[in-house]
Amino acid sequence: MQSERSFGRFAPSTTGPAHPGTLLAALLCWLDARSRGLAVALRLEDLDRERSKPGFVDAMVRDLAWLGLDWDATQRQSEARARHEAVLESLVRAGRVYACDCSRARIREGGALAPDGSFRYPGHCRARVVASGNWRATPDPLRLRLEPGFVPVLDESGLELSGDAASIFGDPLLRRRDGAYAYHFVSVLDDAALGVVRVVRGRDLAPSTTLQVALQHLLGLPTPVYRHHALFLERSGDKLSKLHGAVSIDALREGLDAEALCGLIASAVGLVPVGTHCRPSELVANFGWARVSTDDVLLSWDPVDGLVARSGPTAST
Numbered sequence: 001m002q003s004e005r006s007f008g009r010f011a012p013s014t015t016g017p018a019h020p021g022t023l024l025a026a027l028l029c030w031l032d033a034r035s036r037g038l039a040v041a042l043r044l045e046d047l048d049r050e051r052s053k054p055g056f057v058d059a060m061v062r063d064l065a066w067l068g069l070d071w072d073a074t075q076r077q078s079e080a081r082a083r084h085e086a087v088l089e090s091l092v093r094a095g096r097v098y099a100c101d102c103s104r105a106r107i108r109e110g111g112a113l114a115p116d117g118s119f120r121y122p123g124h125c126r127a128r129v130v131a132s133g134n135w136r137a138t139p140d141p142l143r144l145r146l147e148p149g150f151v152p153v154l155d156e157s158g159l160e161l162s163g164d165a166a167s168i169f170g171d172p173l174l175r176r177r178d179g180a181y182a183y184h185f186v187s188v189l190d191d192a193a194l195g196v197v198r199v200v201r202g203r204d205l206a207p208s209t210t211l212q213v214a215l216q217h218l219l220g221l222p223t224p225v226y227r228h229h230a231l232f233l234e235r236s237g238d239k240l241s242k243l244h245g246a247v248s249i250d251a252l253r254e255g256l257d258a259e260a261l262c263g264l265i266a267s268a269v270g271l272v273p274v275g276t277h278c279r280p281s282e283l284v285a286n287f288g289w290a291r292v293s294t295d296d297v298l299l300s301w302d303p304v305d306g307l308v309a310r311s312g313p314t315a316s317t
């Protein structure tokens with residue numbers, strides 16, 4: 001089911017409300033696609049059965065539309081389950097899938113820390129290969145046997161992400177303990193099914209690109225161009241971390257209209273002068289990555305001053 005058009009995509013997980021970092025990622029991804037004449041899709045990553053709520057899905061769609069972003073396709077990842085399952089079945093038939101009941105503690109004990117913050121899976125259960133007839137009934141998580149192999153990956157901004165995914169991450173999960181298909185697996189399947197040619201996303205997701213490209217090679221899927229951008233950070237204690245729940249979109253909407261918020265986000269990364277009010281569509285003509293700051297931006301929020309971008313270089317996390 002290969003799409004005929006070439007797409008960019010914004011793929012937020014729907015495990016919480018949108019925050020300023022979500023809007024930055026959505027805006028940059030949308031501008032990247034629109035400025036190249038590509039179609040752009042909104043893919044709602046709603047596979048986490050416990051944390052993804054229908055209310056978050058609806059709010060994400062509504063808030064992005066409010067900001068002025070439109071989509072050529074809107075997909076819910078959970079609706080593609082049959083397609084995901086068919087690929088898993090083919091991997092099972094190829095003898096590449098095994099059941100793994102390792103606890104987190106057991107993986108942590110034997111695994112090295114991977115650059116995405118997870119622990120490398122040390123391969124304890126590799127011999128527990130599942131057969132075509134019985135993998136659906138297995139309650140245990142399922143993993144993919146990933147053979148060693150160097151994967152060359154250079155992100156478009158020059159970020160060197162090459163490496164041997166098997167030695168960095170170990171065998172990746174395909175199906176989790178809760179029965180949901182795992183993030184990297186479905187992400188590469190859905191990108192290929194849609195015809196995604198450019199993946200634009202925050203720099204925090206860059207390290208896992210090596211694993212995603214290794215999966216594409218194994219599954220015979222094309223590799224899109226990857227571009228990772230700066231993040232909005234917030235100060236928590238004396239540490240800077242990726243901006244999460246500091247301020248909700250509802251709180252922002254009380255003090256700002258959509259044009260003001262769009263301008264604030266665009267100005268924080270240098271696309272427009274501070275104080276600009278604009279719609280995303282007005283930024284398409286002049287958009288180019290050379291005009292987007294590569295420095296992470298420290299944001300702070302308080303009910304009186306609102307959302308303030310502190311300019312200047314900030315420490316990365």
Ligand SMILES: [Zn+2]
Nearest residue numbers: 100101102125
């Ligand atoms: Zn295991």
